[in-house]
Amino acid sequence: xxxxxxxxxxxxxxxxxxxxxxxxxxxxxxxxxxxxxxxxxxxxxxxxxxxxxxxxxxxxxxxxxxxxxxxxxxxxxxxxxxxxxxxxxxxxxxxxxxxxxxxxxxxxxxxxxxxxxxxxxxxxxxxxxxxxxxxxxxxxxxxxxxxxxxxxxxxxxxxxxxxxxxxxxxxxxxxxxxxxxxxxxxxxxxxxxxxxxxxxxxxxxxxxxxxxxxxxxxxxxxxxxxxxxxxxxxxxxxxxxxxxxxxxxxxxxxxxxxxxxxxxxxxxxxxxxxxxxxxxxxxxxxxxxxxxxxxxxxxxxxxxxxxxxxxxxxxxxxxxxxxxxxxxxxxxxxxxxxxxxxxxxxxxxxxxxxxxxxxxxxx
Numbered sequence: 001x002x003x004x005x006x007x008x009x010x011x012x013x014x015x016x017x018x019x020x021x022x023x024x025x026x027x028x029x030x031x032x033x034x035x036x037x038x039x040x041x042x043x044x045x046x047x048x049x050x051x052x053x054x055x056x057x058x059x060x061x062x063x064x065x066x067x068x069x070x071x072x073x074x075x076x077x078x079x080x081x082x083x084x085x086x087x088x089x090x091x092x093x094x095x096x097x098x099x100x101x102x103x104x105x106x107x108x109x110x111x112x113x114x115x116x117x118x119x120x121x122x123x124x125x126x127x128x129x130x131x132x133x134x135x136x137x138x139x140x141x142x143x144x145x146x147x148x149x150x151x152x153x154x155x156x157x158x159x160x161x162x163x164x165x166x167x168x169x170x171x172x173x174x175x176x177x178x179x180x181x182x183x184x185x186x187x188x189x190x191x192x193x194x195x196x197x198x199x200x201x202x203x204x205x206x207x208x209x210x211x212x213x214x215x216x217x218x219x220x221x222x223x224x225x226x227x228x229x230x231x232x233x234x235x236x237x238x239x240x241x242x243x244x245x246x247x248x249x250x251x252x253x254x255x256x257x258x259x260x261x262x263x264x265x266x267x268x269x270x271x272x273x274x275x276x277x278x279x280x281x282x283x284x285x286x287x288x289x290x291x292x293x294x295x296x297x298x299x300x301x302x303x304x305x306x307x308x309x310x311x312x313x314x315x316x317x318x319x320x321x322x323x324x325x326x327x328x329x330x331x332x333x334x335x336x337x338x339x340x341x342x343x344x345x346x347x348x349x350x351x352x353x354x355x356x357x358x359x360x361x362x363x
Contacts, residue, residue, distance in 0.1 A: 005032040006315040009056070009067030009091075011082055013038035013047035015191065016096055017073035021051060023304050027295065031311050034065035059085060068318045069094055071122070076101045080109045087113045092318050094120045094310075098157045098335040099328060106332045110358050113328070120314060120324055121331035125158045126165045127306035133264055133283040133291035134236065134245055138166055142285075143252050144242030152221040153234035156338025157331070163210065163218040164334065166238050171333050171359035176351045178208035178220070178344035185232075187225045208341045220341055250285065262286045280305065329361035 008024070008031050010017055017036075024031045035056040038044035044055045056062035062070070063086075072082050072095040080100050086093050099121050100106045113119050126135060138146055149166045151159045164170070184200035203224040210218040219237075226232040238245040243252030248264040264285050270278030279299055283291040295308050316322025333356075340351040 003315060003319075005030055006311060006318070007032055007034050007066060007068045008311075009034050009062045009065060009070040010036045010073065011038075011059075011062065011070060011086075012073035012096075013043050014073065014075075017071075018047065020071060020073060020307065021048075021053070023300075023307050025051065026300065026304070027298055027308050027311070030308060030315070034067045035062045037062045059089065063089060063091060068092065069314055072096060073122075080105055080112075083109065083119060084112045087116050087118050092118045092120075094122055094314055094325075095328075096122050097331060098338070099331050100335070103336065103339055106335060107357065110328065110332060110356070114358055114361070117324075119328040120317065121326050121328060122307075122310060123158070123161050123326045123331055123334065124303070124306040124310050125154065125161050127309045129280055129283060129291050129293065129302050129305055130248065130264065130266070131162070131236070133285070134238065134248075135165060136290040137245060137250060137264075137285055138238055138240070140290075142250060143238065143240030143244055146238060146240045147215055148217045148219070148237075148239045150219040150221070150235065150237035150239075152226070153236065154227050155222055156220075156341055157334040159220055159222065160210075160334045160337040160341075161330075162236070163220070163337070164330075167212065167216050167218065169212050169216065170362035171329075171355060172212050172214075173355060174213075174337055174340065174353050175211040176208055176337070176340040176344050176353070178206055178341045178351075179348070180204050180206045180345040185223065185225070185229070187229055187231075189228055189230060191228075206341065206345045208344060210337065210341075264290070327361065329358035332356070332358045333362060 010033060024033055033053050035054045036044055036048050037056040038047055041057060048055060070086050070091045070093050072079055072093055074082055076098060079095055083093050083095050100109045146167055149163050151162050182202045182204050185203045186198050186200045188195055188198055205223040208220040223232050236247055251261050254260045262285060264283055266283050267281040269276040269281050279296055280293045282289050295305060310325055313325035317324055336353055340353050344351045
C-alpha cells in the first residue's frame, strides 16, 4: 500500500512558495497542504486563490493543522527567525536555499537549531534527473576516482552543492580564487516568460577555482542570468583517474588498451505516435538504466521531478523511515563556499574557508 501523503504546512507566499504549491497540485498522492501562512491574511488568500488551500493566521494556527513538516519559503533575511521559532515549537522544517543570508547568520542559525536535527534544506540540484544519472555513473566508479568538477549552470550555493556531491567532500577547508568580468548579453526571458526585448545589457560573469585538498579541485563559471537564459548553455564536467564525464558523454578506460565513449540516453515518451503521454521514462548508459523516473504519469518537468523526489525523501525522514534528505549542515557548507566565491571576486584576493561548527555533522 502506498504511504499516506506528507502533511505539509507552508510559510511564505512568494515566487518559490508558488512553485511548491503548483507542484503539490500535480502530485496530491505525495503531499497534502494543511495550511499556508503569509505576511497577512490578504496576501495569503491571494496566493492560495484558485488552489483551494486552507489559510492560517499565525504559526500557532499553522501548527494547529498538524503538519508533519513545515516548508519555509520566505526571504532569506527572515528565514532563520522563522526556522528557529518553528524548531522551538517542536516542528520539523524544510527551509529554502540558502538557509541564512551570510556567514554570521549561518553560524547563529546553527547555534540555535543545529543540534536539534529538525532542519532540512530544499536543495534539489543533485536530484535533477540527468544530474542524478551522472552521479550514479560517477559513484559506480565508471571514470575512476573523481579529481575535479567543472560547473557552469547555476549560482554559488547550488553550484557548490554539485561540486561537493560529485567530489564526495564534506567540510574540508577550501582555497578559493575568483574573478568577475562584465560584458553585454541579451536576456530575453524573465520569470514571467519572454520579454520581447533582445537588447544586450551588461552582465557579470564570475569564474572561480576551488582547491579542497588531496588533489581535488573545482571550477565555477556563472553568468548573472544563466539559470534561465537560453543564450548560455549549462555545462558539467567531472574528471576522474580513468576517464571523464562531459554533460551526457562518458569517456573511460575499459582496460589498458581500450578507450570507450558512450552517452547517457534519455527515453522520453509522448513523441510522435507514442500515445503514453509526455513524460520522462528513464535515462540509461550502455544499455543499463541509471535513472528511472519515480513519478511517471504526473507529467513533471525535470525540476519538478527533483522537487517531488525531495518531498518523497522528506516524507521518509519525518516518519523515521529514511535518512535526512539534505541536512542543514550540508546547506551551510554549500553557502560557506558560495560566500567565499563572492568575497574573492569582490576583493580580488584568495579566500580560504575555515572549519565551522557544523563540520562534524558532515564527517
